[in-house]
Amino acid sequence: MKTEKLSIKIIRKIVFISIILIGLLTIGVMASRSEVNYVTIVFPEDCETTVMTSKVLVSDILAENHIIILPDEEVYPSENANIDFTKTITISKATEEKTIVAEEVNSVSTEEILGKYVTVTEKIIVEQVEIPYETITKDVSSTGTETKDKVIQQGVNGLKEVKYKVKYQDEQEIERNVISEEVIKEPVNKIIQISTKVTARSGARNAASIAASVEGMTPKVVNLNTSAYCSCAKCCGKSNGITSSGAAASEWHTVAAGAGYPIGTVIYIPALADKPNGGWFVVQDRGGAISNNRIDIYMGSHSSAIAFGRKTLECYIYQ
Numbered sequence: 454m455k456t457e458k459l460s461i462k463i464i465r466k467i468v469f470i471s472i473i474l475i476g477l478l479t480i481g482v483m484a485s486r487s488e489v490n491y492v493t494i495v496f497p498e499d500c501e502t503t504v505m506t507s508k509v510l511v512s513d514i515l516a517e518n519h520i521i522i523l524p525d526e527e528v529y530p531s532e533n534a535n536i537d538f539t540k541t542i543t544i545s546k547a548t549e550e551k552t553i554v555a556e557e558v559n560s561v562s563t564e565e566i567l568g569k570y571v572t573v574t575e576k577i578i579v580e581q582v583e584i585p586y587e588t589i590t591k592d593v594s595s596t597g598t599e600t601k602d603k604v605i606q607q608g609v610n611g612l613k614e615v616k617y618k619v620k621y622q623d624e625q626e627i628e629r630n631v632i633s634e635e636v637i638k639e640p641v642n643k644i645i646q647i648s649t650k651v652t653a654r655s656g657a658r659n660a661a662s663i664a665a666s667v668e669g670m671t672p673k674v675v676n677l678n679t680s681a682y683c684s685c686a687k688c689c690g691k692s693n694g695i696t697s698s699g700a701a702a703s704e705w706h707t708v709a710a711g712a713g714y715p716i717g718t719v720i721y722i723p724a725l726a727d728k729p730n731g732g733w734f735v736v737q738d739r740g741g742a743i744s745n746n747r748i749d750i751y752m753g754s755h756s757s758a759i760a761f762g763r764k765t766l767e768c769y770i771y772q
């Protein structure tokens with residue numbers, strides 16, 4: 454009986470120890486399996502929350518907390534990764550920089566696509582172009598001849614054949630280069646015989662000295678758009694009759710010209726040779742709207758300035 458009791462006691466002890474051992478093992482396994490973490494979740498607006506979880510996969514932790522990642526948001530670490538030692542999940546808005554980069558990539562590819570459809574064609578074309586004649590003067594003052602302002606040879610324009618290489622982009626000309634030029638007909642110069650002496654003799658006293666001052670000089674002959682002005686406010690915006698050169702303007706003498714004609718430049722206009730000045734003028738004034746292909750002749754009254762009108766006249770420029 455005693456041995457029976459003893460063996461029961463031993464069995465009880467064994468069972469008790471076994472139960473304790475099993476219990477300890479179970480707790481150990483449980484503890485290792487269900488490690489509880491505090492994980493911080495950071496949201497794009499810089500607010501954050503800390504959750505308690507036994508999960509380690511980012512997507513699981515997010516799902517557990519009913520957090521949905523929007524299409525324009527990014528998660529770090531990524532959803533299919535485990536949380537790292539920082540125990541932090543950061544949700545951020547996809548950055549604007551990235552959006553811009555994407556747009557740039559798009560625009561480049563658009564250009565590339567367009568580039569493939571722009572057609573540039575090249576053609577060789579031949580055109581006939583006029584060669585303008587030149588007017589040259591022949592001063593016969595020294596020969597003592599009475600001939601003045603006589604056209605001794607009419608000018609005739611020449612002609613040349615020009616070969617161009619022309620580039621077109623979608624039928625629009627974009628570039629033109631001369632390949633060759635061939636003169637078909639040489640221009641014939643217009644030759645005018647002039648005599649400053651003769652002109653001076655027929656002009657007024659003032660004109661005589663102007664003409665004498667340019668004697669022997671070869672003028673440049675140009676066609677200028679000629680009009681007239683007076684000292685009134687309508688013509689000048691002021692009315693004291695003082696020119697840009699400082700000299701008082703005088704009728705049939707003062708001319709306003711562009712910057713291409715220095716103050717003091719003598720201009721002879723054959724078409725006005727019958728005027729009191731014999732056609733001789735001096736640049737003494739400037740005008741805001743006066744370009745180099747225009748001159749303005751000073752008149753004593755507004756009505757005579759209007760009466761003069763506007764005409765293209767051949768001018769001999771002595772400068």
Ligand SMILES: [Zn+2]
Nearest residue numbers: 683685688755
């Ligand atoms: Zn006026």
